[in-house]
Structure formats: C-alpha cells, structure tokens
Amino acid sequence: MVKTVIFQPAEVKQAAKLIQAGQLVAFPTETVYGLGADATNEEAVKQVYLAKGRPSDNPLIVHVSSLAMVEHFAAEIPAKAKQLMDRFWPGSLTIILRVKPGTLSKTVTGGLDTVAFRFPDCQPTLDLISQAGVPIVGPSANTSGKPSPTTANHVYHDLNNKIAGIIDNGPTRVGVESTVLDMSTSQPVILRPGAVTKQDIEGVIGSIDINHHQVKQDEVPKAPGMKYKHYAPNAQVYIVDPADDWGEVAAVIAQSKEQVGLMATDQVLHAHVWSVQADQFSLGTGVQEASAHLFEGLRDFDNQEEIHQIFCQGFEPTGLGAAYMNRLNKSAGGAHFRDLLNK
Template sequence: MTEYRTEHLQPDTKGLARAAELLRSGALVALPTETVYGLGGDATDDTAVARIFEAKGRPSFNPLIIHLSDAAKAERYVEMDEDARRLADAFWPGALTLVLPLKPDAGIAPLVTAGLPTVAVRVPEHPLARDLLRLTGRPVAAPSANPSGRISPTTAQHVLDGLDGRIAAVLDGGPCPVGVESTIVTTQPEPTLLRPGGLPVEAIEACLGAPLAAHGGGINAPGQMTSHYAPEAAIRLEADSARPGESLLGFGHMDCDLNLSPAGDLVEAAANLFSAMRKLDEIGKPIAVAPIPDHGLGRAINDRLRRAAAPKD
C-alpha cells in the first residue's frame, strides 16, 4: 500500500480546491457529511475505487454509495421510478440513500457495485460536501472513512486515527450533526428498507403512504455485514447496569460512565453514538449498553449496536 503524508485541509476556498484537485487526480479524500465522514474517491476511476477498498481493508463484495451534488444528476446514473422520485424530492439533500438499477452507460467503476446490477446513490446535506462535489464535477464513491468494520468517524480526528498515512487528505468540516450513516431504501421491485439510518423510517413510510417491506437477506447495499461498526471491546446490549469490569453506556436519566443523552433524546443519542463508543473503547473494558427505544432514530442506533456486538470474523 502507498503511504501518504495525509493532508489536513481546512474548510475554506483553498482547502476545497485542494480536495477537488486530489479527487480528480484519483487520490482519496475523506470528506464530512451530515451523517459520518466518507472516504471519497472518483466513482468513475477503477484505480481510485480500488484504493478505497485497499485503504479500508474492505471486502470487495461490499458495495459503495456514490455521492452527487444535486438530485438532478441521479438520472445520469440510475433508473428512477415514481417512488424513487417521490423520496428524492422529499429527502434530498439528506440522510437517505436509494439503491436503484444502474444505467448501462453510467460509467461507474464495477467495484462500486460489487458486481450487482444496482448502485446506491445519495445527495448529502452537508454544505461542505456539496461544495466539494460540485467542484470535483464527478460522482464520488464514499463509504465511511474508517478501517472496515470499525467505529465510523464523526470528526476529522477520528478519520486520522484510523487512516492517517493511507489516504491523501481529510477535509475538516467539524463534527457530523446526524452521527449515524444514511438510511438505505430500494424501491424496486417494492419499497424496502435495506438499512435503518439517519432518516427515520417513519418519515419515509409517511411520504410513500405505505410501510416499507423488510430486507430479505444477502448483501445488496452498504452496511449490511453482520459484524460492523465495532470497537475493540466486547459489547453487551440491553444492560440495566454494568457488571464488574464493564463500562456502562447509558441513555436517559441513569448512573453510567458515559450517557448518549441524559434527556432521552434520540437525535442527540445518534449524534453522540460513535464518539461515545470510541471514548469507552479507549478505557479498554467491555462495554455494557443501556436499552434504546426502537423507534425513530433509535432503530438506526440499535442496528449499529447489534452489528457492533456481533461476533467478529
């Protein structure tokens, strides 16, 4: 693997111009989104996409999301049906990813789709990400900017902790306000939830006027591996209290080592989740996690916690 002196770029005109220059040259740049930091590479460049998998140590069967600067560009790459357009109109830019049929002439590197006939697309809401995408002028493939399977990064320092020396640069946009990855939905053959995330499922179902079908299994979108988002420490879920030798990650009014949201606010909890897991992981003890309500953003939090707690391969 090529070793880099990873540049820490500031969120100004100079930093944006340098980040865009690097992306157009085939280099990798970590960029902020409203969900987590993404590890960006030119989605039309086979070598750049291969570098993403190499830098992360990501399995090649795990597809990527391509990020676009505006919704109109999606029609260049994917087949949009009526439900997809309705969701795009309602939630883009934002924390929604759509998995749709890839157009034959899209020009997307085959590694992005992991050999599938579909591709995941999103328009991020973060203004710095959209400015960078506009300047780059190309679709940018961007999984979370961390070693594969580990805790997702919500600050530029988190990116550097995991990928310093493996990527060309990180564009510092401050902490990510949502804090968990995007919700992933496909509309074909029917609207189906592939991964809960930063957009509550209830909002999507209200927009469509019908419940989403459940995913039937297999990997056809990012973030579906059983063990994912994992710290080094073991995790125990649905814990009312810590056992001897454990740290307790709390929610709501309770005694604990670190609290996702003392007020029981799921939005605050989602924003704090990955940073809190990192802080407790540094202590080196197993982590017990208090119960989280399984609605709204709680569904995304619980999804990440279940995958973090799953046995590691």
C-alpha cells in the same frame, strides 16, 4: 505511504483537485465522515477498498450534488423515487436504483446491476463534489468493521498516511449512517434504517417494507452494513435493554475486577451510584443525542486497552431508535446484559 493533509471547509478547492487526480479524500456529512474517491475512476475506487480493508463485494454509495448526476448514471428514476428526492434531499436518505449499463464499474456496484445514490446535507461536501465535477463514492472513513467516524480526528486515527486528505467540518450532527431504501424493486424496502424513518418515507409514497433477509456468505449485499461485521470495538459490548434493571447493572460492574465502559443517558448515570470500575460516557438526554454520540463513545473506549467490556443503553427500536439499535446490535454482535447474567 502518503502524507494526510487536514483541510478546512474554505480549502475544498484543494481537496477537489486531489479527487480529480485519483487521490482519496475523507469528507464530512451530516451522518458520518465518508472516504471519497472519483466514482468514475476505477483505480481510485479500488484504493478505497484497500485503505479501509473493505471486502470487495460490499457495494459503495455514490454521493452526488445534483439530480443531473443521478440521471447520468441511473437507468431510470421512478416517480416515487423523485418524490422522495424532492422531500428528503439533501439529507440522510440513500436510494438504490438500476444502474445505466456501462456508466459505473463493477468495483462501485459490487458487481450488481444497481447503484446507491445519496445527496448529503453538508455544504463543504456538496462543494467538493461540484468542484471536482464528478460524483464520489463514500463508505465510512474508518478501518472496515470498526465504529464509524463522526469527527475528523476519528478518520485521522484510522487512515493517517493511507489517504491524501481529510476535510474537517467538526462533529457530525446525526451520528448514524443514512437510511438505505431500495427503489429498484416493485415494492420499496428499507435495507438499512437511519434518521429518515419508515414512517417518514411512508408519509410521502405509501407502504414500504423493511428487510429481514440475512445475507448469505456467498451472496452479494445490495447495500453496506448487511453482511459483514460492523461498528465493533475490541471490547465486548453488552446492550442494556429498556426493561433491564440499572441497579443490577451497577451491581455487576461493582463486582468486576477490571475497568468497564458504561454508555448511558445522563438520567441513568445520575440515578445510580457507580463503582470506580465504571468509566462513564454520557449519551446525552435521549435517543437523538445517543445516536449522535454512539460511535464516539465506542471509539473512546476502544482507545483504552484496559476496557474489555462495555455496557451500553438500548432504546425502543422505533423512529430513530430503529437506526440506533441496528448499529448497537451489530456492535454488540447481538449480546445483551441478560446474556452475561445467564453465563
């Protein structure tokens, strides 16, 4: 057991020394908080898996603060990948490239010959990487399978006394993890949607694909979030689709004998009369705010033992809505409000 220290952004130098010493430090990004360790220190990286309870065949994203760091570890950087780096870095785009043999351990890559790179849009974390002098791995700083952390308090809740430190930079802006784009193949393909959309990417490099492959039990995923259960609170989440009748939802909640969680936009919350059984959490005014607050709401209800069902508003899966619905579907295990009605 270690004492977990909370650092402010001005104290990054102290956090960087912990990274250099092989310790784990959680760091902020514009998307979610990550759990950092020296990507070149295999023993430190192994501790990341242990602290999270993360499956060992789930590869890690390597966070960098310069193109030179990528060049040191990547076998090559295709011209189209450089175009995307110029356009979207720093930012919410992770790019998978072929790894240069002998530069990173299989603990980082999940045993694959590829590695994922990200240049986060968060100055305290860029300072952390630069001052540590090494790239850092950075899966979400939470217990594996639970909703990702968007505040330092979320990290502290899951990992207190398991990691050396947390850099507190306040709530994250985007709220869902980065887009993961595989550039190690002849045709670029999105493996995980995020704030940088398919349309954004195609506006720079032309046509790309979206992954629809279901990773098998004996198969190693190329990116996080492709194989194992993710983002799930203890309560069962039900997606209320755009075509669903919120009046019906209100009626079902009113008939409940227990408290339920309700996550929806202000427009929905104000348009109906909700029974006392509904504990309400606002998702703001639209998909952008909803994405920023999705994990916060799921965590909020996860801390309420009396909540066994959560009804959460869905959006059209276009643009940022594709990332939002990707996370919500995983959190719900594919369960929709209509499924509950048909039981």
